[in-house]
Amino acid sequence: MSGADSALGNDPLATSWETALRGDLRGFARATLPEAMVPTRFVVLPELPTLPNGKVDRKSLPPLEPERPETDTYLAPRSAVESRVAQVWADMLGVGRVGVRTDFFTLGGNSLLVMRMAAAVREAFDVRVDLRRFLEEPTVERLARMVGATGDPALTGGGARGVTPEELRLEAVLPEDVRPEPGAAPPAVGPFRTVLVTGATGYTGAYLVRELLDRSDADLLVLARGRDPEDVVARVRANLEHYGIWHQGDETRLRGVVGDTGKPYLGMDRAAYHAVAADAEMIVHNAADSRWTIPYQQAKPVNVLGTVEVLRLACRTRVKPVHYVCSTGAFPGAPGEVTWTEGPLPEPEGVVGGYRQTKWVADTLVHTARERGVPASVYRPGALTGAQDTGACATDTFINHLIRGWVQLGAAMRYDFRLELVPVDYCAKAIAHIALSGAAPATYHLPGARTVDMDEVVDHIIALGYPLRTLPYRRWREELVAAVEGGADNELAPYIPLLDQDRPAEEIGLAGSRPVFDNARLAAALAGSGITARPVDRDLMDLYLRYFVAIGYLPAPPRPENGSDR
Numbered sequence: 001m002s003g004a005d006s007a008l009g010n011d012p013l014a015t016s017w018e019t020a021l022r023g024d025l026r027g028f029a030r031a032t033l034p035e036a037m038v039p040t041r042f043v044v045l046p047e048l049p050t051l052p053n054g055k056v057d058r059k060s061l062p063p064l065e066p067e068r069p070e071t072d073t074y075l076a077p078r079s080a081v082e083s084r085v086a087q088v089w090a091d092m093l094g095v096g097r098v099g100v101r102t103d104f105f106t107l108g109g110n111s112l113l114v115m116r117m118a119a120a121v122r123e124a125f126d127v128r129v130d131l132r133r134f135l136e137e138p139t140v141e142r143l144a145r146m147v148g149a150t151g152d153p154a155l156t157g158g159g160a161r162g163v164t165p166e167e168l169r170l171e172a173v174l175p176e177d178v179r180p181e182p183g184a185a186p187p188a189v190g191p192f193r194t195v196l197v198t199g200a201t202g203y204t205g206a207y208l209v210r211e212l213l214d215r216s217d218a219d220l221l222v223l224a225r226g227r228d229p230e231d232v233v234a235r236v237r238a239n240l241e242h243y244g245i246w247h248q249g250d251e252t253r254l255r256g257v258v259g260d261t262g263k264p265y266l267g268m269d270r271a272a273y274h275a276v277a278a279d280a281e282m283i284v285h286n287a288a289d290s291r292w293t294i295p296y297q298q299a300k301p302v303n304v305l306g307t308v309e310v311l312r313l314a315c316r317t318r319v320k321p322v323h324y325v326c327s328t329g330a331f332p333g334a335p336g337e338v339t340w341t342e343g344p345l346p347e348p349e350g351v352v353g354g355y356r357q358t359k360w361v362a363d364t365l366v367h368t369a370r371e372r373g374v375p376a377s378v379y380r381p382g383a384l385t386g387a388q389d390t391g392a393c394a395t396d397t398f399i400n401h402l403i404r405g406w407v408q409l410g411a412a413m414r415y416d417f418r419l420e421l422v423p424v425d426y427c428a429k430a431i432a433h434i435a436l437s438g439a440a441p442a443t444y445h446l447p448g449a450r451t452v453d454m455d456e457v458v459d460h461i462i463a464l465g466y467p468l469r470t471l472p473y474r475r476w477r478e479e480l481v482a483a484v485e486g487g488a489d490n491e492l493a494p495y496i497p498l499l500d501q502d503r504p505a506e507e508i509g510l511a512g513s514r515p516v517f518d519n520a521r522l523a524a525a526l527a528g529s530g531i532t533a534r535p536v537d538r539d540l541m542d543l544y545l546r547y548f549v550a551i552g553y554l555p556a557p558p559r560p561e562n563g564s565d566r
Contacts, residue, residue: 074099077140081125081148085140088120104138111494112484114138119485121147131497132505136295163296163357168348171304172364178312179372185318187375188281190438196221196280196320198261198310199287200236203243203394204325204384207428208286209236210245213253215432221280223257223266223287232256243392261287261306266313277317284435285310286325289355292398292498292507296354303358304365311369311376322376323435324366328420328447328517330359330380333510342443342521353507370441377434380517381427381446382420388534389425391543395553398495398508403461403545405492407554409483411469412461413476415504416511417454420447421536429531430522439525445517449535460541465557474502 049060077083077100086098093107104114118129125147134143163171195212199205200222212220226232233256240246257276260267268276289302307324314320331340332350340346344367351360363378370376385400386393393400399419406412427446434444462468471479477499484493498505526532534540548554 075101079144079148081144082140084124085121085144085147088117088124089140092117092120098140100141100144101139109138112487115481115484115493115496116487128501135497163354165348165351168351168357168361171300172361172368174311174365174368174372175308178308178315178369178374180315180319180374181317184315187319187321190436192216192218192281192436194219194221194279194281196223196257196276196283196313198223198266198283198285198306199325200224201239202286203396204424204428205286206236206239206243206245207387207424208284208325208432209240209254211425211428211432212284212436213247213250216436218281218436219253219255221255221257221276223259223261223268223276225260225267226256226258229256229258232258243387244390245392261309262289262301264305264309266306266309273313274317277313280313280320281318282321282323282435283310283314284323284325284431288325288359292353292355292495294354296357299354299358303355304361307362307365311365311374314369314374314376319374321435321438321441322366322369322374323431324362324376324378325431326363326366326378326380327356327359328380328382328445328515329356330363331515333506333513334515335510335512337514337516339516339518340445341518342445344443353505356507367443375441377439377441378443379427379431379434379446380444382422382448382517384424384427385421385536386423386540386544386547387425388423388540388543391540391547393544393547394424395548395551399457400548400553401491401495403457404548404554405480405490405495406458406461406468407466408488408490409476409480409492410467411471411476411479412458413473414455414458414470415473417504417509418514419452419454419457419509420515420517421452422446422448423534423536423540426531426533430526433529433531434525437525442521442525444522444525445519446522446533447517447519449533450537452536457541460538461545463538464542464545465559467558473504477501 043062045062049057074097076097077086082100086100089098089104089107090096092113093109095107098107104117109117114131114135118131118134121127121129121143127147129143129146134146136142195216195218197205197209197212197220200209200220201224209220209222212218222232222236224232224235226235233251233254236254236256237246237251240250257268257272259272265273285307287302287306289299291299310322310324314322328340330345330351332346332348333352334350345360345363348357348360351357363380366376366378383399384394384397395401395404399421430444430446458468458470462470480490480492480499481496484490484496492499498507503511545554545557549556
């Protein structure tokens with residue numbers, strides 16, 4: 001099945017697409033079939049083998065391997081609290097027994113079931129579960145420590161979550177071998193003949209590929225998971241087609257590279273690695289795991305180690321300019337107005353959440369590589385939103401999940417957030433223009449044309465015909481949690497761990513924060529190019545919402561646009 005490739009890139013709770021699918025299938029089977037007919041195992045295949053007539057070739061289905069004996073991994077509950085938690089899980093997931101160190105998601109849990117499980121645990125123990133801490137290690141053992149009478153204070157509330165600033169500084173040490181190797185050819189200065197692009201199967205990656213093709217004659221080496229190079233190109237093509245930006249003939253300039261940015265040597269075999277090291281003259285590194293609530297260690301392979309591998313590749317055979325796409329989220333949260341300059345990041349105090357912390361580390365590593373002689377540039381865009389010409393939007397970003405969740409609930413919260421919304425096509429144009437110009441390595445900020453208050457986004461949606469009730473944050477959250485625990489389908493269910501009782505977690509944003517992102521260097525680099533950002537105002541919001549209605553992501557507004565204020 002190809003659905004694995006289109007799973008939400010930032011679903012913060014699902015540990016894998018296959019696990020989530022098995023959980024959904026198991027739940028559906030239990031709800032519709034007699035218990036004796038519920039399958040005990042679900043096997044996920046990329047596709048079903050077929051006969052020449054198109055029917056399923058049952059003889060070619062893989063044999064069911066015997067289950068691994070539970071005695072290898074099963075650890076029985078050791079206390080009354082663990083026994084009770086394990087029974088809650090067993091009843092909810094429909095499994096015979098639950099080991100205290102077995103991952104909730106490997107048992108068939110998913111983002112909706114984790115909310116129902118939390119509600120059941122709260123009812124059983126009269127203790128609210130801190131889901132963010134639980135999801136760092138989703139086991140009975142950890143949950144029992146959180147809810148038991150002798151609960152671990154480090155888990156039951158208070159204190160910093162995730163990696164400490166001291167640990168982040170240690171993480172941000174670039175390996176000694178990541179420096180131009182002796183005898184490496186000097187970097188090309190353009191026009192570039194071959195460019196390696198990571199993340200080309202993602203939203204930003206689609207527009208980067210489009211702009212690199214349009215603004216140069218270079219061949220693009222697109223690195224992604226796939227069966228073979230042709231499959232990689234097919235995935236990239238499907239991605240561009242999805243956003244309506246594929247052009248006939250693009251395939252002649254795309255060369256697939258089978259790899260994985262979360263693995264050593266970018267997942268390439270030895271021959272492919274040496275070939276890419278010799279052929280590529282520039283690297284645009286855009287791949288990232290952008291799920292917001294996963295812990296640092298889970299985001300690290302792609303976001304940190306992948307960046308190290310890109311820098312290492314840039315030093316081999318030929319020194320290659322690297323253009324790294326970071327985020328303004330790498331800056332620490334701070335109250336009031338703070339101006340951030342286009343240079344190395346400040347110290348990591350105030351940088352919270354696995355995604356933001358990995359971006360801080362990777363950004364710092366790229367600046368270290370620049371000091372060692374790698375011509376590496378960093379780009380820090382704000383929150384990427386839809387294309388400013390067509391309105392084409394990704395559906396797997398937090399702001400768009402938020403909008404859909406508001407519409408599904410019929411209510412939105414009022415909260416003092418400011419957003420740097422940046423049209424994705426503008427971002428891609430700016431990066432491609434600078435990268436292809438052969439400019440000296442530098443750091444650039446890409447904020448939006450104007451800062452947008454979250455309340456303004458809510459008012460736009462209401463004015464465009466969606467009858468949202470506007471509620472204070474706490475009351476809104478209570479309605480959302482009650483709806484999800486009651487079984488309602490809501491896009492925001494996976495984000496509830498980030499929605500604390502009194503305020504959203506700092507991973508989402510800090511109330512009252514007024515960051516200013518100096519972009520004088522970016523303005524100078526784009527001078528005369530005609531590349532400008534369109535402000536995200538009511539007209540552009542209208543374009544985005546119409547796109548969402550057209551693709552079925554949102555229902556059409558139940559009343560006509562009237563521009564009234566509620």
